[in-house]
Amino acid sequence: MKSELPKTPDRWSLTSWFTACGAPDYVAFKSALIADIESMGHRPALCEDDCGEIAKAVALYETLVDRVGHLSAFLGCLSADDAKDELVKSEEAWVSTLDAELSKRKASLQSTLAAIPETSFKQLLNEPLLAGASYAVGRMREEGRRQMTCDLESLAADLNVNGLHAWGRLYDTLSGKMEFSMLFPDGHTEIVPMARRRALMSEPDRHLREASFYAGQKPWNDHADTLAAGLNGIAGTRLQLYDRRGIDHFLTPALFDGALSRKSLEAMLEAIYDTLEFSHRALRTAARLQKTSALHFFDLEAPQIAVPETKAYSWDEATATVDRLFSAAYPRLGEYFRSMLRQQWIEAQPRPGKRPGAFCTGSQIRHEERIYMTWHGTVHDMVTLAHEAGHAWHSCVLRPARSFAANYPMTLAETASNFGEMILLDGFHADPDITPETKAYLLDQEMLRAHAYLVNIPMRYEFERAFYTERAAGEVSVSRLCELMTAAQEKLYGDTLLADGKDPMFWASKMHFFITGVSFYNFPYVFGYLLSQALFARFKAEGSAFIPHYEAFLSATGSGTCEEVAFRTLGADLTTPEFWKNTLQTIVPAVEAYETLA
Secondary structure, three states, rough: OOOOOOOOOOOOOOOOOOOOOOOOOHHHHHHHHHHHHHHHHHOOOOOHHHHHHHHHHHHHHHHHHHHHHHHHHHHHHHHOOOOOOOOHHHHHHHHHHHHHHHHOOOOHHHHHHHHHOHHHHHHOOOOOHHHHHHHHHHHHHHHOOOOOOOOHHHHHHHHHHHOOHHHHHHHHHHHHEEEEEEOOOOOEEEEEEEEHHHHEEEEEEEEHHHHHHHHHHHHHHHHHHHHHHHHHHHHHHHHHHHHHHHOOOOOOHHHHHHHHHHHHHHHHHHHHHHHHHHHHHHHHHHHHHOOOOOOOOOHHHOOOOOHHOOOOOOOHHHHHHHHHHHHOOOOHHHEEEEEEEHHOOOOOOOOOOOOOOEEEEOOOOOOEEEOOOOOOOOHHHHHHHHHHHHHHHHHHHHHOOHHHHHOOOOOHHHHHHHHHHHHHHHHHHHHOOOOHHHHHHHHHHHHHHHHHHHHHHHHHHHHHHHHHHHHHOOOOOOOHHHHHHHHHHHHHHHHHHHHOOOOOOOOOOOHHHHHHOOOOOOOHHHHHHHHHHHHHHHHHHHHHHHHHHHHHHHHHHOOOOOHHHHHHHOOOOOHHHHHHHHHHHHHHHHHHHHHHHH
C-alpha cells in the first residue's frame, strides 16, 4: 500500500506545551501554579450558606486541576520518551507533591460540599459559574461524604507522594531501563530493550516468540522481590486508606472511578463467564492453526495466519492506511487524524530507552492530544494506533465542554478507542484490494482482540481480586503472587493453555497492575470493548445516520454514570446480563468464520 501523504514524522513535538523541561516558559508556568495553589489554601473558610463563594472556590479548583494536568501530561510524555532522563524523573516526583497539595484543597472543598444541606446544594448547582458542572460537583459531594477528616486527608496526600506514587514511579523507571540478552533463532545474540519484547512475542515465528519470552523473563525474575514489594505497597496503602474512610470493599473506589455500578459489572462478567466456552473455541482454533494441542502464553498475542504483505508496514504506509480507512467510514475522524499527523502529535519511533506500552494523553489548557507508542511495522501496531486515535478523537469531541464535563471515566474512554480499532479492521475486510489471504489474517487479528478482552483481561481481574482479598490479611509473597496468577490463568483459560504454558510472572511484567492513579485498571477495557461492539453494530446497521448518536454519546461521557449515559443516548440497560449476552452475540459470526480456517 503506497502512502498518499507526505513523509510523516514518527516523533512528536511538545513545544506547543513547553519549550523544554526547565525552560523559562516551563519555570514561569510552574511558579505561577505553585503560587495559586498556595493562595487557595490561604482563602478564608467557606460558609455553608454562601453559594457564590463556594462556586468560586469550585471553579478555581477546576482551573488548578487543568494546570496540574497540563504539567503532568507534559512530564509523562517526556518520561515515557526517555526513561533515563533524571531531570524529568525529579520533576515528576515534584509534581506528585504539588498534586498532593491540590488533593488537600479538594478534600477541604469536598468536606464543605458534603456538609451543605440538600436545598442549599441545589441552589449552588444553579450558580452561573457552575453551569455544566452539576454531575462533577455532585461526585465531589459524594466523595466528601466518605473521606477522612481534612487533616487526615492532607496527611494521606503527603504520604502518598513518597509511598503509593513512589512505587509507581519506581516501576516505570525500572521497567523502562530493563533489557535482556537474547539468542535469536538465526544464532546471533542481541541486547534487547524490554519495550521491544511484546512486539517480538507478536511475531509469526514461534521460535522467536519462545526465545523472547524466556529470555525476557530473566529481568522480571531478577527483580521479583522489588516488584512484589511495590505491588504490596500499592495495595496495602489503598486498603489502609479504604478502611480509614469507611469504604467497605476494595472494588468500591474502582467502580466509583469508573462511574459504574457493581450490578452492571457483575452482569457483564456473568455474561462473559456464561459464554466462556465460546471464547475457548477461538483459542482452540488458534492452537489447531499452529498445529499444537494447546497454546503457550507466548502464543497469545501472535498471529496464527501470517501474510507476507502485512508483515512490514512502514510508518508512512501505516498512517496513510489508517487515514484512508478512517476517512472512508467516518470522515470527521479521518480529518482529525490527518491534523494530528500534520501537527506532530504522535510519537512512534522505535529506539532504546522508551517505556513499554502505548497511551493517549492531552492538555485541557492547550486543547491538544498526544499519542505515544513504539512502531515495529506490524498490523498489531496499526491497530494500537487506531485504538489511541479513538481516545484522542473522544477528547477532541469534548473540547467544547468545560473541564469538569470533559473528564470521563476509563470505562467510557475505552469505548471510543475500541470503536477506532473496529473501524480500521472493518475497513480492511471491506477493501477490495485486500486479498482473501490477508482478510483471513485480519480475522485472526480480530480473534486476538476478542481473546484479550474476553479471556485475558478477565483473568487479570480475577488475579487482582484474589490478590486484594489476601493482601487485606498481610503481605503476599513472590511465590504466592505467582500461584494466584497461575490460578487465574487456569480459571479463565482452562485447557486452552499447555500444561507448561502459563506465565506465573505476568503480575510483574504487566504495567497496569502498578498504576497508582486508579485501582483495578483492567476491567474498564472489557466494558469498553463490549460497549463498543454494541455501538459498532448500530453503526453498521444505520450507517452515517448513527454518527450524531455516537458523538452525542461521546459528548455525554463526562456528565453522567455509564448507566445514565448509555440509557440517555442509546436506550441501553447495562445492568442486565441480557444486554451483554446480546452484545456478545455480535462476535459469533467472526468466531465461526475463524473455525472454518482450521
